[in-house]
Amino acid sequence: MRITAITATPIAFADPPLLNFAGLHQPYALRTIVEVETDEGIPGFGEVAGGEQMQKAFRLAIPDLIGMDAFNRQAIRQLIIGGEGSDDTHQIMPGVADQRRRELVYSGIEVALLDIAGQALGLPVHALLGGKARDTVDFSAYLFYKHEGGGGSDDDIRDDIYGPALDPDGIVRQARALIDEYGFRSVKLKGGAFPPEQEMDTMRALHGAFGDGVPLRIDPNGAWTVETSVKVGVELDGILEYLEDPAPGMDSMSAVRGDLITRGVMTPLATNMIVTRFERIAEAYEKDACQIILSDHHIWGGLQATHELGRLCEAFSFGLSMHSNSHLGISLMAMVHVAAATPALTYACDTHYPWQRAEDEIIQGGRIAFEDGAVRAPDAPGLGIEIDRDNLARLHERCRACGIAERDDAAYMRNRVDPTFSPDPARW
Amino acid sequence: MRITAITATPIAFADPPLLNFAGLHQPYALRTIVEVETDEGIPGFGEVAGGEQMQKAFRLAIPDLIGMDAFNRQAIRQLIIGGEGSDDTHQIMPGVADQRRRELVYSGIEVALLDIAGQALGLPVHALLGGKARDTVDFSAYLFYKHEGGGGSDDDIRDDIYGPALDPDGIVRQARALIDEYGFRSVKLKGGAFPPEQEMDTMRALHGAFGDGVPLRIDPNGAWTVETSVKVGVELDGILEYLEDPAPGMDSMSAVRGDLITRGVMTPLATNMIVTRFERIAEAYEKDACQIILSDHHIWGGLQATHELGRLCEAFSFGLSMHSNSHLGISLMAMVHVAAATPALTYACDTHYPWQRAEDEIIQGGRIAFEDGAVRAPDAPGLGIEIDRDNLARLHERCRACGIAERDDAAYMRNRVDPTFSPDPARW
Numbered sequence: 001m002r003i004t005a006i007t008a009t010p011i012a013f014a015d016p017p018l019l020n021f022a023g024l025h026q027p028y029a030l031r032t033i034v035e036v037e038t039d040e041g042i043p044g045f046g047e048v049a050g051g052e053q054m055q056k057a058f059r060l061a062i063p064d065l066i067g068m069d070a071f072n073r074q075a076i077r078q079l080i081i082g083g084e085g086s087d088d089t090h091q092i093m094p095g096v097a098d099q100r101r102r103e104l105v106y107s108g109i110e111v112a113l114l115d116i117a118g119q120a121l122g123l124p125v126h127a128l129l130g131g132k133a134r135d136t137v138d139f140s141a142y143l144f145y146k147h148e149g150g151g152g153s154d155d156d157i158r159d160d161i162y163g164p165a166l167d168p169d170g171i172v173r174q175a176r177a178l179i180d181e182y183g184f185r186s187v188k189l190k191g192g193a194f195p196p197e198q199e200m201d202t203m204r205a206l207h208g209a210f211g212d213g214v215p216l217r218i219d220p221n222g223a224w225t226v227e228t229s230v231k232v233g234v235e236l237d238g239i240l241e242y243l244e245d246p247a248p249g250m251d252s253m254s255a256v257r258g259d260l261i262t263r264g265v266m267t268p269l270a271t272n273m274i275v276t277r278f279e280r281i282a283e284a285y286e287k288d289a290c291q292i293i294l295s296d297h298h299i300w301g302g303l304q305a306t307h308e309l310g311r312l313c314e315a316f317s318f319g320l321s322m323h324s325n326s327h328l329g330i331s332l333m334a335m336v337h338v339a340a341a342t343p344a345l346t347y348a349c350d351t352h353y354p355w356q357r358a359e360d361e362i363i364q365g366g367r368i369a370f371e372d373g374a375v376r377a378p379d380a381p382g383l384g385i386e387i388d389r390d391n392l393a394r395l396h397e398r399c400r401a402c403g404i405a406e407r408d409d410a411a412y413m414r415n416r417v418d419p420t421f422s423p424d425p426a427r428w
Numbered sequence: 429m430r431i432t433a434i435t436a437t438p439i440a441f442a443d444p445p446l447l448n449f450a451g452l453h454q455p456y457a458l459r460t461i462v463e464v465e466t467d468e469g470i471p472g473f474g475e476v477a478g479g480e481q482m483q484k485a486f487r488l489a490i491p492d493l494i495g496m497d498a499f500n501r502q503a504i505r506q507l508i509i510g511g512e513g514s515d516d517t518h519q520i521m522p523g524v525a526d527q528r529r530r531e532l533v534y535s536g537i538e539v540a541l542l543d544i545a546g547q548a549l550g551l552p553v554h555a556l557l558g559g560k561a562r563d564t565v566d567f568s569a570y571l572f573y574k575h576e577g578g579g580g581s582d583d584d585i586r587d588d589i590y591g592p593a594l595d596p597d598g599i600v601r602q603a604r605a606l607i608d609e610y611g612f613r614s615v616k617l618k619g620g621a622f623p624p625e626q627e628m629d630t631m632r633a634l635h636g637a638f639g640d641g642v643p644l645r646i647d648p649n650g651a652w653t654v655e656t657s658v659k660v661g662v663e664l665d666g667i668l669e670y671l672e673d674p675a676p677g678m679d680s681m682s683a684v685r686g687d688l689i690t691r692g693v694m695t696p697l698a699t700n701m702i703v704t705r706f707e708r709i710a711e712a713y714e715k716d717a718c719q720i721i722l723s724d725h726h727i728w729g730g731l732q733a734t735h736e737l738g739r740l741c742e743a744f745s746f747g748l749s750m751h752s753n754s755h756l757g758i759s760l761m762a763m764v765h766v767a768a769a770t771p772a773l774t775y776a777c778d779t780h781y782p783w784q785r786a787e788d789e790i791i792q793g794g795r796i797a798f799e800d801g802a803v804r805a806p807d808a809p810g811l812g813i814e815i816d817r818d819n820l821a822r823l824h825e826r827c828r829a830c831g832i833a834e835r836d837d838a839a840y841m842r843n844r845v846d847p848t849f850s851p852d853p854a855r856w
Binding site for chain 1: 497499500501502503504505506548549551555556558559560561706707709710713714732733735736737742743744745769771
């Protein structure tokens, strides 16, 4: 089966004003919807990060992929990313020197190729990855400090069902709403938005509201110093399932871990910042800089690579969880397939999915259902979804109209909230 | 597609009197040929180690696998081996406490399942593993000290085309014969059979005969002390591609490496002894006890696990090569598929294949062809082979008649050559 066409469609969907370390979510989140076509007629879909640089990368990559064997993902990977010992790195994307962007391009295409392969073969993607280790995939309630409003521009803003959440009470209210609607059984707070004392108060409020039965996590994206990270670790000892990226960089994380152990605090450190590539794992292991790795098939170079990361985590006794960025249902389904097929993935996964709106879903049948905080891995062929092309076209049109070229949370924060804002690592 | 039957047929094929650390190869090598049948009618084949204990393990495992989804290898693996966090280890094989034997059982079945999946889907096994990273797979000439004779019993002994090889000249002659016939471009000597000085003379003779263009390896299977290993490493510096398992155990290997580096010898250490499971890699990495891991899909739990080992080796900067035991064409084809699909596997693989006889091959069309020391990865569906059922029946009958219940090189050595023989680690 040969690849006959690849389309990378930029889209934008409404995104609420969520706060994080880097600033404030813009009114629209950008994604790229990848469609691969083959000479056997079945289209496959993938979804990755958006923005003009991604568009440029796809434009450079696509021509050389036309005509390639759709079943030989390895050859396509080598062409896009470069393989072990190969000299062809960057070859087909001479203007894209950034390894991360090449992994993203490959991931979008790999998911589409697995979707095609599954449909052609009558197998769900999890079977192509080796088979289900579980039938349902748990997700956590991903809490954000947020301002009022549901995102979008003046003419397509919608009801903000969650309201603002700028203090512990607001976050607890948000958690209740998400748990009521989705059944989540664990909770993660995106921190790094307010001084650590305030965020610790929020964690204590969540613990008070939900008790020990609901595992809690906080992720300030490296906004804290080593000292602050240790202080938070000590003060929240016993109520955190894990502490994600408290301090920036490998050595800071290692220092946090060392200090916490000295103080008898065994809360594991998780990361989606210091280890986002296979090549970074060895150093993290040597320095004991993290004990849990957050996978993300978009960033780690696809579903098969993510599945392989699971094996590596087992071998080196890392825990495995899953990271998320703002996304729609294609990404969610890809996450579900790989999580179902990866035994090591024992932590509930992150997802931004609740923050997106039903009317912005681009898969037929609308939003994917959650039960008890989990999504059932579909046994239908491929990803198990079909695309709503009208909605895809609408979101593409909106991308052209919305005026956002690249995600820039810091600029939007300066524009809307604090003209002096700067997303400095370890700022507290 | 459901599994309807699994047959594990014990076979025996003639094996020449090859010497190694453990003793002397018996006149017949034992293997198990696994055939999996499904309700869609396509049979698939695997090949693993033989002997009565393997028969017992398969007898215990098979009943619970009937009716399972042939595409859900993950579920079958979890049932046989036990998965991350599962309590069901040993569950279906209560008499088989040995993890290694369970991995072997799963591997034999996994290869057959991939063979079936490939045939059902019209895809070669390497495509199921992610696609070819290379079209041909290099093997090395696997040299053995040997006595005269081609193996087998009185009534089916054949011409011994290689003759005896008990000194440097004999080994060089053997190397030339193998290279002439197969085109091998690298050479490995199974050492540990004679005192190290003699084996070093042999390596020097090989280097003298073939020069720097033919990489050389020696593998005494841990027969040497740390001191001897270091001495060999120093004396053969510059003529070895790698030094495989010179000393027994993780700490001895680590000590050898440390001493060699102190002496400025950077020859990497390879192993198929101290690291034969994912769980052992971390310690080897920490102790720098080996720099090259020899994969073996039979031992590492199948082709997918071996492919994943490749990713792990890339991440932790281990080199990757491939180990072999006496085998026939099903195993060779499985090795070729996984090697073709694993970019990290940059060293020529081991194979005992030349030591087996054409009349003992159980795949249709006879022995698999080598060109320039390499085997072409077939693009036919599945493993790309069909079974010669008459020859399979003949080798099964011979297994019943040959009187060998388990491989025991030491007993055969005592019986035939040296009544006092004992395969002691670090004996030199």
